[in-house]
Amino acid sequence: MMVKRLGAWALDSIQEMGRMLLFVLSAFAWLVRPPLRFVQIVKQLHFVGYKSTFVVVLTAGFTGMVLALQGYYTLRKFGSEGLLGSAVALSMIRELGPVLAALMVTARAGSAMTAEIGIMRITDQIDALDTMAINPLQYLIAPKLVAGLIGVPLLVAIFDVVGIYGGYLVGVELLGGNGGAYWNSIESAVEWKDVYGGILKSISFGLIVSWVCCYKGFFTKHSAEGLGTATTEAVVLSSVLILVWDYFLTSVLL
Amino acid sequence: MIRLVGVEKTLGGQPVLQGLDFSAPAGKLTTIIGKSGEGKSVLLKHMIGLLQPDRGQVWVGDAEISRLRGKALNEVRKRFAMLFQGAALFDSLSVFENVAFPLREKLGLKGAEVARRVDEKIEQVGLAGMGHKFPAELSGGMKKRAGLARALVMEPEIILFDEPTTGLDPLMAKSIHDLIVTMQRRFKFTAVMVSHEIPEIFAISDWVAMLRKGKIALMAPAADFVKTTDPEIQEFISVSGPIRLSGVAAG
Secondary structure (H helix, E strand, C coil): CHHHHHHHHHHHHHHHHHHHHHHHHHHHHHHCCCCCCHHHHHHHHHHHCHHHHHHHHHHHHHHHHHHHHHHHHHHHHCCCHHHHHHHHHHHHHHHHHHHHHHHHHHHHHHHHHHHHHHHHHHCCHHHHHHHCCCCHHHHHHHHHHHHHHHHHHHHHHHHHHHHHHHHHHHHHHHCCCCHHHHHHHHHHHCCHHHHHHHHHHHHHHHHHHHHHHHHHHHCCCCCHHHHHHHHHHHHHHHHHHHHHHHHHHHHHHC | CEEEEEEEEEECCEEEEEEEEEEECCCCEEEEEECCCCCHHHHHHHHCCCCCCCEEEEEECCEECCCCCHHHHHHHHCCEEEECCCCCCCCCCCHHHHHHHHHHHHHCCCHHHHHHHHHHHHHHCCCCCCCCCCHHHCCHHHHHHHHHHHHHCCCCCEEEEECCCCCCCHHHHHHHHHHHHHHHHHHCCEEEEECCCCCHHHHHCCEEEEEECCEEEEEEEHHHHCCCCCHHHHHHHHCCCCCCCCHHHHC
16 A cells, blocks of 8 residues: 555656656747747846845845854854955855845745736636637746746845845944955955856756746646645745755755 | 537546537527536537547537647637636736737737727727726626627637626626627627526527537527427426527527
8 A cells, every 4th residue: 555655656746747847848949939028028027036136135134144243253263254254255155145045036936926827827817828829838937937047146146245245244344353354355265166156056046946836836726725735835846946956056066 | 610529528537528519500609508517618628729638529610629739729729719707807917908918919919900909899898998997906797898808809700608697696697698699690700608597598599508418418599499308408497487589599
């Protein structure tokens, strides 16, 4: 009995993964076919990117500040307060920027994406697009995937900069560290490969968020409960995938 | 115009359509009735390719659409419009933009031409001056009217109606029925409607079909349909009161 259930679960999971892959491949195939949905892409970028700026700046500022606070006292034990800048910047650029920004986008924009598409599914709006001979993957999904791919890396860039300034505020202005040393240590420690790794992560996280959240919304079951489940699953699955993928990408990049 | 041959469909392990044959005459209003859960909406979705049969064929004119996908299916769908149960208006667009949507997206029309055609349809369905409102601000009946305007604006050959009066009060339901009939007589499109509004539909339909156990149990002109000797169908159609036929159907 146990083995049978395990087998069924494994088959279901593989089937689901296959469906997810087909979903994203078809969406990209529709993206490159005319007409180009430029207006839709800009609208989605505004939603995913611009409207997430506030929450990203807020979390970035406090993340940088707490890093500096923790780092300052730890480094002081070894008389290395001068390295605070590099500690904050490297943690931000390599790890915290991409991961936390992507998690914030999942919570703010990703959940809304699933809910929006899910409601469109439940109220037949997606079928209505189909009956009008307009492909929903092209009109609805592809612009959201592009918005994730472009929007998340830009938000991560903002996250990194604000976080590093937050660290400066606490490490230098509040705790009295050396400002010159803060910036100097950043300049000497951060290499192109760190920035490149961060960008690569943020692009892949952007894809994960919009892919998972669109998929879950698109295949929402026809009920209010189905919509709730889809939204929860979308947020949980993208968050977990972001962290798992982060580990694998880091192990390859290092 | 639309013809289904030996269509079988199983959904979630339950057989819904079981070797169904159906044909909707061109330029006429055909209404499909049947108990809840018999698969009337499923049948309608097969006609426009939203669902594909497990077995059997679906013909739209000369095209067999049951295995079509992508561009080929979209070509056939250009001949259709569909009015959904909840009207399926796009929440993020105003009534005007909803009606303009297929014109802009499918025909690539712009500016004054769009405004002219949209205003004309909005007026025909009795929503003049409501173009700026959003679906959330409309009553159920107004939503159906807006949905009808969106269906009519492309001047399609075929319009499918999925329970267009569900959830409306009797007066509003009658006005939506009148509107559908008026438009159908005027533009001569082929109409297939799924409805529970018995006996009202006998007054407006040219043909009536009864879906039972996954097959069409009876399909006949409205005037002949009511004379059926099948006791189960008789009970089904007469339980809500006496049937009144329209001049057209009765004649």
